[in-house]
Amino acid sequence: MQRKPYDSLVAERDLYQPRGCPRMNPDSPISLWDLSAEEPDLRNPMTGDAETDVAIxxxxxxxxxxxxxxxxxxxxxxVLEAKHIGFGGSGRNVGLVNAGVWHPPAAVRKKLGDTYGPRFIKRFGDGPAQVFDLIEKHQIRCEVTKTGTIHAAHAPSGFKDLQARHAEWARLGEPVDLLSAEEMVEKTGTNVFHGGLLDHRAGTINPMGYCRGLARAAKSAGATITTGVRATNLRRDGQDWIVETDKGTVRAKYVVLGTNAYSDTLWPNLSRVFTMIRYFQLATKPLKADMAHILPGRQGVWDTGQIMFSIRRDAHDRLVIGSMGTVVGSVGRGLSHRWAKKQLARLFPELGPVEFEEAWHGKIAMTPDHLPRIYQLAPNLLTPIGYNGRGITTGTIFGECMAKLIAGMDPAELPLPMTELSTVPTAPIMSRLYQTAFTANQVLKSL
Structure with missing residues (x-):
């Protein structure tokens, strides 16, 4: 499908509903990335029953x-996609291609042990390189940068944590630099941070562009991709699985559920193995030429605060700022609009009045230990889940792992062990409590 120009899509979006409101029309863009991605969308309806080796x-x-x-x-x-390619967390992502996970290497080793710990650290440390290699191999148009990402210290305590993380990565020989407060001014254009950790392995992308590029590459390699088809039930038929959908059935030897934070009732309790939180973002109009000192290297930045916020500069010189929670109000007015204006004024007072183009939010699946999971839910039924906000690298890595498992790889070679499905009984309550806290944080920081 040929991609329409950005201005045309914005006009269509505004006809569907007021900015910032829930997307009532299934074709209404879900994020800035949905509007601005260069890779064409792929729409392919399911036309009847099908058979395959692997239903995804x-x-x-x-x-x-x-x-x-x-x-x-x-x-x-x-592939069976209920809406369109990248409709879930992938198309709403911040677009930071980060190495590793939330935990520093020592904590990962402690949690996963001497066998899996070092393997996991190495595999996820190399995660950005795998993403960048796929982008290069398949010439995916996704506004890629390879200038790193910066973990910014919001307070002196945050800088102490970054010092410890730097020492561990340096011991492992990884290209990670500890930045002073003065160096952070040079890298970010603001003096609010107490230091930072620049990870040269990382970078940024337009996540929807990457997602659509993966779809194009998969289709070119021979995979079938259908959109607008919702899986409604899974059942066994002899040695096969039958995936029932609202458009027909798919018979498969293996099934992979790749729904992460957007998991529903398709498999019992799968949506209860994590606490769902939301993350919202607003994108400004492109900056003027005299603001070139703001994030000049286009590194994505996220901070050490308990309620994290992020900021990046996209390929078209928009600032994209976000934090945990939902869009409250719209892109042009309301609580989230006030929050974003206040934060940008704190970071870059020289910006003056700021206008925003887009506002959106998505879901994140947070596990109790902040590590992802791989479950074998039943014979030949697999799901990786619980990405804790690291969807780009984790989804790419685990997708390759699923394929290798199905092709005969020993499960002992995975980056972490497969485990039994374990629910988080407090997940629904905690999700609501977090949402209340995140909204209160927007209110507090908008004053």
Whole structure:
């Protein structure tokens, strides 16, 4: 499908509903990335029953990486996406291609042990390189930068944590620099940070562009991708799985659920293995030429605060600022609009009055220990889940892992062990409590 010009899509978006309101029309853009991605959208309805080696539910990073790597292994793969490619967390992502996970390496080793710990650290430390290699190999148009990302110290206590993290990464020989407060001014254009950690392995992308590029690559490799088809039930039929959908059935030897934070009732209790939180973002109009000192290297930045916020400069010189919670109000007025204006005035007072183009939010699946999971829910039924806000690298890595498992890889070679499904009984309550706290934080920081 040919992608329409950005201005045309904005005009269509405004006809569907007021900015910032829930997207009532399924074709209404879900984020800035949905509007600005250069890669064309892929729409392909399901026209009847089908058979395949691997049925994949979810057309995001995980599902499309699984499909691509399955096809490259000679497996017939069929992706089933309920809406359109990247509709879930993938198309609403911040776009930071970060190495590792929330925990520093020592904590990962302690949690995963001497066998899996070092393997996980290495595999996820190399995660950005795998993403960048796929982008290069398949010439994915996704506004990629490879100038790193910066973990910014919001307070002296945050800088102490970054010093400890730097010492660990340096011991492992990874290209990570500890930045002073003065160096942070040079890198970010603001003096509010107490230091930072620049990870040269990392970078930024337009996440929807990457997602659509994976879809294009998977299709070119031989995978089938259908959109606008919702999986409604899973059942066994002999040695096969039957995926029932609202458009027909798919018979498959294996099924991979790649739905992460957007998991529903398709498999019992799957949506209760994590605490769901939301993350919102607002994008400004492109900056003027005299603001070139703001994030001049286009590194994505996120801070050490308990309620994290992020900021980056996209390829078209928009500032994209976000934090935990939902969009309250709209892109042009309301609480989130006031919060974003206040934060930008604090960071960059020289900006003056700021106008915003887009506002959106998405879901994040947070596990109790902030590590992802790989579950074998039943024979030949797999799901990686609980990405804790690191969807780009985790989804890409785990998609390859799913394909290799199905092709015969020993599960002992995975980056972390497969575990039994374990629910978080307090997840619904905690999700509501977090949302209340995040909204209160927007109010407090808008004063």
């Amino acid at each position: 539910v979810g057309g995001g990073f995980t599902g499309l990486s699984t499909a691509l790597h399955c096809a490259e292994q000679g497996l017939d793969a069929h």
